[in-house]
Amino acid sequence: MGNQFAFIxxxxxxxxxxxxxxIDLLLYHRxxxxxxxIELKIGNFIPEYKGKMEFYLEVLNDKVKLPDENNSIGIIICKEKNRTVVEYSLKTSNMPIGVASYKTTSKLPKDYKKLLPASTEIAEKIDLLLKYDNVYE
Structure with a gap:
């Protein structure tokens, strides 16, 4: 999502x-x-998600954001979305809400493989951690 986001x-x-x-995830954009x-959904977008997000944004704007900050933004991330349903749902909203979809895959992209440790290395670290925890029990 870029380096301008801070995790809240x-x-x-x-x-x-x-x-x-x-709220599933709350970030701050510097x-x-x-x-x-951010609301994460495992199914298709349904119009009810818009109302829930509007509620969250109203509360954030009223009770959480600081006076010098801009109004909050909402992002709903769903497994799938029907563009027409999203357009009709957001048509009357005066709040900044976006809807995105995601795809899952069982294969890790080649570029990411070099960034992650091998499964054997992860297993070794877990074993070491468990042994270390048992010392204090």
């Missing part, structure tokens, strides 16, 4: 009266000077 939290808790709500709420 995952499952970021919002408390309204006696109710708790959780250049835009605003909070960015």
């Amino acid at each position: 939290g995952n499952q970021y808790k919002l408390e309204i009266d006696d109710n708790e709500y959780f 250049q835009l000077k605003c909070l960015v709420a």
